[in-house]
Amino acid sequence: xxxxxxxxxxxxxxxxxxxxxxxxxxxxxxxxxxxxxxxxxxxxxxxxxxxxxxxxxxxxxxxxxxxxxxxxxxxxxxxxxxxxxxxxxxxxxxxxxxxxxxxxxxxxxxxxxxxxxxxxxxxxxxxxxxxxxxxxxxxxxxxxxxxxxxxxxxxxxxxxxxxxxxxxxxxxxxxxxxxxxxxxxxxxxxxxxxxxxxxxxxxxxxxxxxxxxxxxxxxxxxxxxxxxxxxxxxxxxxxxxxxxxxxxxxxxxxxxxxxxxxxxxxxxxxxxxxxxxxxxxxxxxxxxxxxxxxxxxxxxxxxxxxxxxxxxxxxxxxxxxxxxxxxxxxxxxxxxxxxxxxxxxxxxxxxxxxxxxxxxxxxxxxxxxxxxxxxxxxxxxxxxxxxx
Amino acid sequence: xxxxxxxxxxxxxxxxxxxxxxxxxxxxxxxxxxxxxxxxxxxxxxxxxxxxxxxxxxxxxxxxxxxxxxxxxxxxxxxxxxxxxxxxxxxxxxxxxxxxxxxxxxxxxxxxxxxxxxxxxxxxxxxxxxxxxxxxxxxxxxxxxxxxxxxxxxxxxxxxxxxxxxxxxxxxxxxxxxxxxxxxxxxxxxxxxxxxxxxxxxxxxxxxxxxxxxxxxxxxxxxxxxxxxxxxxxxxxxxxxxxxxxxxxxxxxxxxxxxxxxxxxxxxxxxxxxxxxxxxxxxxxxxxxxxxxxxxxxxxxxxxxxxxxxxxxxxxxxxxxxxxxxxxxxxxxxxxxxxxxxxxxxxxxxxxxxxxxxxxxxxxxxxxxxxxxxxxxxxxxxxxxxxx
Numbered sequence: 092x093x094x095x096x097x098x099x100x101x102x103x104x105x106x107x108x109x110x111x112x113x114x115x116x117x118x119x120x121x122x123x124x125x126x127x128x129x130x131x132x133x134x135x136x137x138x139x140x141x142x143x144x145x146x147x148x149x150x151x152x153x154x155x156x157x158x159x160x161x162x163x164x165x166x167x168x169x170x171x172x173x174x175x176x177x178x179x180x181x182x183x184x185x186x187x188x189x190x191x192x193x194x195x196x197x198x199x200x201x202x203x204x205x206x207x208x209x210x211x212x213x214x215x216x217x218x219x220x221x222x223x224x225x226x227x228x229x230x231x232x233x234x235x236x237x238x239x240x241x242x243x244x245x246x247x248x249x250x251x252x253x254x255x256x257x258x259x260x261x262x263x264x265x266x267x268x269x270x271x272x273x274x275x276x277x278x279x280x281x282x283x284x285x286x287x288x289x290x291x292x293x294x295x296x297x298x299x300x301x302x303x304x305x306x307x308x309x310x311x312x313x314x315x316x317x318x319x320x321x322x323x324x325x326x327x328x329x330x331x332x333x334x335x336x337x338x339x340x341x342x343x344x345x346x347x348x349x350x351x352x353x354x355x356x357x358x359x360x361x362x363x364x365x366x367x368x369x370x371x372x373x374x375x376x377x378x379x380x381x382x383x384x385x386x387x388x389x390x391x392x393x394x395x396x397x398x399x400x401x402x403x404x405x406x407x408x409x410x411x412x413x414x415x416x417x418x419x420x421x422x423x424x425x426x427x428x429x430x431x432x433x434x435x436x437x438x439x440x441x442x443x444x445x446x447x448x449x450x451x452x453x454x455x456x457x458x459x460x461x462x463x464x465x466x467x468x469x470x471x472x473x474x475x476x477x478x479x
Numbered sequence: 480x481x482x483x484x485x486x487x488x489x490x491x492x493x494x495x496x497x498x499x500x501x502x503x504x505x506x507x508x509x510x511x512x513x514x515x516x517x518x519x520x521x522x523x524x525x526x527x528x529x530x531x532x533x534x535x536x537x538x539x540x541x542x543x544x545x546x547x548x549x550x551x552x553x554x555x556x557x558x559x560x561x562x563x564x565x566x567x568x569x570x571x572x573x574x575x576x577x578x579x580x581x582x583x584x585x586x587x588x589x590x591x592x593x594x595x596x597x598x599x600x601x602x603x604x605x606x607x608x609x610x611x612x613x614x615x616x617x618x619x620x621x622x623x624x625x626x627x628x629x630x631x632x633x634x635x636x637x638x639x640x641x642x643x644x645x646x647x648x649x650x651x652x653x654x655x656x657x658x659x660x661x662x663x664x665x666x667x668x669x670x671x672x673x674x675x676x677x678x679x680x681x682x683x684x685x686x687x688x689x690x691x692x693x694x695x696x697x698x699x700x701x702x703x704x705x706x707x708x709x710x711x712x713x714x715x716x717x718x719x720x721x722x723x724x725x726x727x728x729x730x731x732x733x734x735x736x737x738x739x740x741x742x743x744x745x746x747x748x749x750x751x752x753x754x755x756x757x758x759x760x761x762x763x764x765x766x767x768x769x770x771x772x773x774x775x776x777x778x779x780x781x782x783x784x785x786x787x788x789x790x791x792x793x794x795x796x797x798x799x800x801x802x803x804x805x806x807x808x809x810x811x812x813x814x815x816x817x818x819x820x821x822x823x824x825x826x827x828x829x830x831x832x833x834x835x836x837x838x839x840x841x842x843x844x845x846x847x848x849x850x851x852x853x854x855x856x857x858x859x860x861x862x863x864x865x866x867x
Contacts, residue, residue, distance in 0.1 A: 113579065
């Protein structure tokens with residue numbers, strides 16, 4: 092359709108990674124966004140809506156610093172200060188929590204939906220604009236908060252019909268703490284981290300030296316949660332790190348209690364993409380769907396010079412979520428004569444019909460109805476079907 | 480609350496005209512946006528969602544040129560071309576219609592909702608970010624299309640509960656055409672336009688010279704539609720301009736047929752804010768509400784070198800629309816113990832309860848429920864009310 096349109100061709104050219112979402116996709120996306128928000132709202136998460144742009148220094152403070160290179164900058168002609176176009180909403184919601192909502196009781200449950208923009212797309216996500224839907228649970232370090240976040244992310248996705256869902260749990264700070272406790276040198280750390288990132292068992296053994304068994308075991312303690320936990324518990328982990336594994340185990344138990352059928356996996360060496368996370372983190376996948384559906388984890392909501400507030404949250408990426416769902420079929424669509432009764436048309440719309448009213452007299456209303464893609468038409472007060 | 484928060488104060492400072500929308504306002508806005516979109520969708524308007532940014536030359540083509548000075552510019556590091564952050568969605572939707580949807584049957588009905596950003600706020604609308612909801616009806620010059628746009632804009636607002644609604648109809652090109660037909664000099668035009676803009680009857684008489692009666696009559700032919708039309712019809716209007724008045728009269732008749740109770744007013748000398756309009760235009764007001772709720776009108780959807788397509792549409796401004804509506808009261812909110820039954824909690828949420836689950840053991844669940852602003856709590860399987 093597009094290439095055959097010389098007039099529009101030049102104008103249709105959008106920047107790479109940006110697109111016009113057409114119908115029915117645009118309507119479907121909006122419906123799913125609102126369903127997800129309604130779902131998390133029922134769990135006490137109150138919706139907030141930060142602006143699309145704000146001052147660079149507040150947008151990129153704390154966790155926001157992670158997306159600094161991905162953030163478009165704009166000059167504010169009023170204040171003459173630099174502003175940023177948000178590349179992530181979590182830092183904004185954290186800012187709202189610790190500033191405008193500082194006096195609200197903790198734990199504070201907030202949710203949001205909105206567009207974010209990135210300077211460049213990634214290989215896995217070439218889009219430069221996408222819709223985020225998420226929650227933040229702020230002011231609590233409780234294990235049950237971790238469980239609520241994992242459960243709620245999966246429950247929200249299940250509520251809109253995602254199938255084949257799995258949640259991959261990670262402890263992105265674990266390996267770093269081990270390095271610390273075991274007193275590894277900077278070079279050992281770099282080699283070992285690289286080997287772990289590649290999941291290269293032989294290289295891990297070599298780089299880990301006297302800790303070969305430990306790190307090899309850590310690498311192998313991946314997969315379905317129960318087996319992974321069993322293997323982790325059997326490892327010769329230092330006391331000071333064991334607590335994190337016990338916490339993971341408790342969170343898994345609590346999530347299982349809320350949804351015994353949820354597929355949970357564990358990967359204890361994964362840390363990429365969790366740069367601002369301070370503890371339990373997780374990624375959501377649907378089998379057969381490209382890209383992650385969402386991710387979440389623990390972080391500190393920064394409070395300027397003061398100590399940050401412990402927080403956990405998750406963000407769902409609507410482009411991936413929509414790839415996991417079928418497009419719903421459109422409703423019945425009826426072509427009405429221009430002088431048709433308003434009350435009758437109202438009644439049709441009230442029960443879900445889409446009405447398309449004629450704007451010009453037409454000799455052949457039947458072919459006009461078909462041309463306008465109507466499934467039905469009103470002729471002499473009778474509803475008739477339009478044949479394909 | 481804000482001033483008492485030294486840590487958050489610096490970060491809370493947003494650029495002028497930008498704000499964090501908190502709850503319950505953020506939830507209310509989103510609910511009204513979706514209701515409005517659902518309403519217009521039932522009339523066959525298909526939702527589209529253009530990107531927040533696009534190349535400057537496509538964004539500012541045709542009607543978009545009007546908001547050029549209000550548009551933030553960004554450099555695209557990928558294409559090295561200048562992009563704009565949209566200040567209005569109508570030009571984008573018109574672009575989609577004439578490019579990607581060029582082969583779709585006409586009339587083409589599209590709707591949209593989204594955020595727009597402006598470099599500076601105006602006196603009447605200091606906000607620099609606001610939400611637009613609108614429709615475009617493209618590829619028809621029919622009078623019934625004008626009537627459908629006016630009716631649908633008002634019907635959508637009435638459907639969400641706006642009271643005291645009125646629609647002010649304008650013919651922003653009428654005075655200019657009269658100047659043309661009457662052969663007024665550039666200086667006469669400027670003086671007369673200035674006098675008409677000020678609604679200064681004495682100055683109009685003086686500036687209009689031999690056409691004093693005509694322009695004085697035009698100025699006075701404002702107000703409730705029926706009286707205004709009667710006065711307009713009585714004026715010594717040139718034949719070539721009379722057609723516009725007859726068309727206005729027909730559109731009013733058609734809108735009345737669809738909604739006999741709608742308050743319609745006419746102002747034939749109004750043209751400001753309708754710079755890209757090519758015919759009938761309108762503004763929506765609610766009595767006692769600051770600012771217009773929306774505006775619409777005829778324009779040409781540009782097609783590069785080719786002749787534009789005739790179109791009419793309207794945009795609703797959510798900040799004003801929300802000022803015309805009461806904030807709905809929040810639902811019942813129940814505090815649940817951390818180990819409460821998941822199925823029971825699900826059942827509560829399914830019938831509209833908001834559940835807030837305890838994340839820590841608390842000795843006094845009652846005061847904890849109150850602290851977390853719950854209206855109820857679950858104690859020993861019984862729902863109890865929380866007293867204020």
